[in-house]
Amino acid sequence: MKNIFYQFNKNGLxxxxxxxxxxxxxxxxPIRNDSQRIMYLSLLAFFFGAGxxxxxxxxxxxxxxxxxxxxxxxxxxxxxxxxxxxxxxxPLAGGLLAILLTGRNIxxxxxxAMAIGIGTGAPLGVEGVVMHGGGALVAxxxxxxxxxxxxxxxxxxxxxxxxxxWYLGAPVAAIFLALEVLLLEWSxxxxxxxxxxxxxxxxxxxxxxxxxxxxxxxxxxxxxxxxIVAYTVAGLFIGLLSVLIVKLSRRWTRWFDKLSLRSRWxxxxxxxxxxxxxxxxxxxxxxxxxxxNDLLQAHVTIQLLFIxxxxxxxxxxxxxxxxxxxxxxxxxLIMGGATGLLxxxxxxxxxxxxxxxxxxxxxxxxGALFAGVSRALLTAVxxxxxxxxxxxxxxxxxxxxxxxxxxxxxxxxxxxxxxxxLALC
Numbered sequence: 448m449k450n451i452f453y454q455f456n457k458n459g460l461x462x463x464x465x466x467x468x469x470x471x472x473x474x475x476x477p478i479r480n481d482s483q484r485i486m487y488l489s490l491l492a493f494f495f496g497a498g499x500x501x502x503x504x505x506x507x508x509x510x511x512x513x514x515x516x517x518x519x520x521x522x523x524x525x526x527x528x529x530x531x532x533x534x535x536x537x538p539l540a541g542g543l544l545a546i547l548l549t550g551r552n553i554x555x556x557x558x559x560a561m562a563i564g565i566g567t568g569a570p571l572g573v574e575g576v577v578m579h580g581g582g583a584l585v586a587x588x589x590x591x592x593x594x595x596x597x598x599x600x601x602x603x604x605x606x607x608x609x610x611x612x613w614y615l616g617a618p619v620a621a622i623f624l625a626l627e628v629l630l631l632e633w634s635x636x637x638x639x640x641x642x643x644x645x646x647x648x649x650x651x652x653x654x655x656x657x658x659x660x661x662x663x664x665x666x667x668x669x670x671x672x673x674x675i676v677a678y679t680v681a682g683l684f685i686g687l688l689s690v691l692i693v694k695l696s697r698r699w700t701r702w703f704d705k706l707s708l709r710s711r712w713x714x715x716x717x718x719x720x721x722x723x724x725x726x727x728x729x730x731x732x733x734x735x736x737x738x739x740n741d742l743l744q745a746h747v748t749i750q751l752l753f754i755x756x757x758x759x760x761x762x763x764x765x766x767x768x769x770x771x772x773x774x775x776x777x778x779x780l781i782m783g784g785a786t787g788l789l790x791x792x793x794x795x796x797x798x799x800x801x802x803x804x805x806x807x808x809x810x811x812x813x814g815a816l817f818a819g820v821s822r823a824l825l826t827a828v829x830x831x832x833x834x835x836x837x838x839x840x841x842x843x844x845x846x847x848x849x850x851x852x853x854x855x856x857x858x859x860x861x862x863x864x865x866x867x868x869l870a871l872c
Contacts, residue, residue, distance in 0.1 A: 448634070452627045458859040459628065459822025460693055463607055464561065464579040464773040485636050488594075491602060492640035495588065496609035496647030499581035503613050506562050506576050513566020514733065517541070525568050525725070525732035534568075534729070535722035541567025542718030545770070546711055554583030561772060568725050568732035569718070570763040572777030574614040579773075581606030601637050604629045605644030615776065616661050618649030620830035627823045661834040665744030667804030674803050675843050681790040681808065682815045682847030686854025688786065689819025692764065693859055699768035717762075717769030724762040731759040735781040742784040742813075743835065745805035749792070756785035776830075779820055780813040787812015810840050811847040819851035827852075 511523045517537050518528040528534055544567075545560035558580040565571050585602045594602070607629070608621035625641045626633070652658070668674070706713035725732040730751060738755060741747050763778050791808030795801065810831060818827035827848045832838060 449632050456628045456822035458693070459855070460696055460774045460820050461628075462575075462624070462774050462776055462779075462821050462823075463582070463629075464557075464575050464771070464775070484598075485639055488598060488601060488636065488640040489643040491592070491594075492605035492609075492643040493647050495581065495585055495602060495606045496644040497651070498584050499577065499606050499609040499644075500613050500648060500651045502558075502580045502584065503577040503610060506558070506580060507573060509559075509562045510566045510573060510576070513541075513563055517567050524737065526729040528729060528732075532726060534726050534732075535719070538564075538568045538718040538721040538725065538732075539715060541569065542715045546714060550711070554586045555580070558583050561770075564718075564766075564770070564772075565734060567718075568721055569766055569772075570721065570731060570733065570735065570759060570778055571766070571772055572734050572775035573736070574611055574777060575773055575775030577610035577614050578607045581610040598636075601630075601640050602644075604637075605640045608641055608645040609648035611776070612645045612648030613652050614648075615830070615834055616649070616652045616656065616658070617830050617833035618645040618652075620826050620833050621645040621648070623826040623829055624823055627826055628821065660836045662739045662743050664810060664835050664837050664840075665746075665806045667745075667806045668802045670804075670807070670839065670843060671802060673801045674807070675846055677791065677794045677798070677801050677803055678787075678808065678811045678843045679846045679850050680794065681787055682811065682850035683854060684790055685783065685786055685812060685815040685847075686819045686851035687858075689816060689851055689855045690858045692760070692820055693855070695764055696768055696774075699764060700771065703769045714769045717766040720765045721762040724758060728754045728758050730754045731762055734777050735759065736777050738781055739777075739784065742781070742788060742809040743806050745788070745809070747785075747788065749789075752785045752789045752792075754785075756782055756789050774820060776817065779817045783812040783814070783816025784809040785812070786816065807840060807843060810835065810837065811843050814844045815847045815851035818848040819855040822852065822855060824848055824852045 514520065514523045514525055517540065518525045518530065520528050530537070541564050544563050548556045548560040558576060561571065561576045561579060565573065565576065582603050585599065585606045589599045589602070604625045608625055611621040611624065612618040622642055622645045630637050630641070703714065731754060735755065759782055767774060788805055788809040790812070791803050791805060795803050814827045814831040817830065818824050828841065828844045831844055832841060
């Protein structure tokens with residue numbers, strides 16, 4: 448049957464990067480919705496999922512190597528560089544290499560280009576590269592398999608789910624992301640391979656990383672009625688920010704599309720802005736994932752909140768619009784967490800009697816921005832809980848994400864094309 452969630456969630460931005468479509472020779476094969484075909488696709492999803500895990504470990508290692516090489520920083524943290532004004536050239540070098548690598552439209556080359564981009568300071572998430580790599584594996588492997596375009600799409604979603612499940616430790620959220628915004632229809636043929644892919648990534652995550660949460664949340668005051676109201680108000684403002692992000696992203700993407708028709712070198716504008724922002728505020732460079740624990744333990748300054756919540760937004764929007772890399776997940780979580788904590792601080796100053804948990808404020812900010820931008824409401828709640836193992840956050844998360852999602856739903860009317868669910872190009 449048709450995916451009912453998809454009809455409501457067309458207006459969000461894709462969190463997945465651009466992936467090439469299935470080869471044309473697979474389109475002519477008929478689709479068979481029987482038990483043998485379901486088992487066959489599920490088996491393929493398992494093997495592709497295992498391949499994604501191997502690729503993901505390689506990608507993580509490569510990004511660390513690139514970061515240490517380009518920023519001359521042994522810790523792998525681009526924000527700790529000592530390059531001064533020369534740092535502006537690092538993202539430009541990465542952008543130049545990316546343009547050269549993606550010129551021939553080879554899927555795995557684009558995965559490498561994205562890894563180089565992050566290694567040279569691009570404000571993307573490693574999970575975005577991993578998900579793209581999974582899609583690239585499917586797109587490449589499908590050339591040797593007798594599958595239809597629809598089945599190839601299912602395997603793409605399964606590979607994306609495996610990458611998300613492995614890197615973030617969120618297999619259930621990966622399944623719900625597919626159900627909400629990636630799959631065009633629901634059937635056993637579509638859902639079971641996706642579940643298999645997510646389960647494969649989750650299995651390797653729990654086996655190799657011992658099931659540790661991606662982020663650890665600090666202690667704080669327990670939930671109370673007024674605090675939940677305050678979080679919900681923060682969710683309203685984050686929903687408005689989500690609307691602004693979606694509209695700016697689409698406008699700038701159209702602008703870069705027009706520029707790239709003249710010359711692909713215009714795409715270096717995104718990298719140039721990343722370099723300038725990195726010189727002015729080094730914390731904007733790279734994924735920023737290491738700031739997640741600082742936000743959730745409220746070990747941050749107001750200056751850092753301003754940088755992560757506001758200043759990082761501009762180079763991130765520019766870079767993703769220029770490179771069609773998808774919003775990814777980690778940048779939304781970090782910017783949302785900083786924004787949520789900043790809004791909680793303002794609310795606390797206006798209403799000092801309200802007892803707010805700053806760690807919870809950062810947590811609900813992460814979920815609210817993800818829900819508003821991606822339009823994946825259930826995924827947002829489940830993702831944050833799986834990444835932190837904080838079940839006590841469910842109620843404030845649901846309230847905040849619903850408000851942010853509602854604002855985004857009613858204020859964004861332009862629908863993306865169906866193929867943009869996986870940003871196929």
